[in-house]
Amino acid sequence: xxxxxxxxxxxxxxAVLALAGTEFQKPPFNENWKxxxxxxxxxxxxxxxxxxxxxxxxxxxxxxxxxxxxxxxxKIAVTNEFVVxxxxxxQGIGSNLLKATEKLAKKNKTKIFTLLALPGSEAYKFYTKxxxxxxxxxxxxxxx
Numbered sequence: 001x002x003x004x005x006x007x008x009x010x011x012x013x014x015a016v017l018a019l020a021g022t023e024f025q026k027p028p029f030n031e032n033w034k035x036x037x038x039x040x041x042x043x044x045x046x047x048x049x050x051x052x053x054x055x056x057x058x059x060x061x062x063x064x065x066x067x068x069x070x071x072x073x074x075k076i077a078v079t080n081e082f083v084v085x086x087x088x089x090x091q092g093i094g095s096n097l098l099k100a101t102e103k104l105a106k107k108n109k110t111k112i113f114t115l116l117a118l119p120g121s122e123a124y125k126f127y128t129k130x131x132x133x134x135x136x137x138x139x140x141x142x143x144x
Contacts, residue, residue: 019083054088076114
């Protein structure tokens with residue numbers, strides 16, 4: 001299958017939003033976003049983050065969104081979202097998006113690339129297969 005990875009353009013917004021809305025609803029996430037909130041979230045991503053998309057036959061079939069920040073004086077990349085359309089998974093799109101993102105982050109002198117994954121999920125297996133490992137830090141949360 002032919003696809004290319006490129007930086008997202010503003011004209012990709014609707015396609016990225018639609019793909020996110022569809023894929024977020026599926027297991028294991030089962031997220032049911034209100035359209036306005038999802039739209040606002042992705043507007044902020046398009047304004048403040050770096051977004052790479054995978055395009056096949058002029059359709060967006062995957063994307064990754066990240067930003068950089070500093071943690072303990074190290075420049076790190078933080079993944080906000082990473083989605084590949086279910087019907088295109090297992091065809092190298094996610095691997096190529098991740099490689100392109102790592103390359104871009106490294107070019108910008110980023111030392112660490114971070115992401116969140118649900119243990120046991122296909123995404124978690126995907127990341128650990130690519131040498132991602134627990135950082136020693138844990139995400140703590142409290143419902144308020």
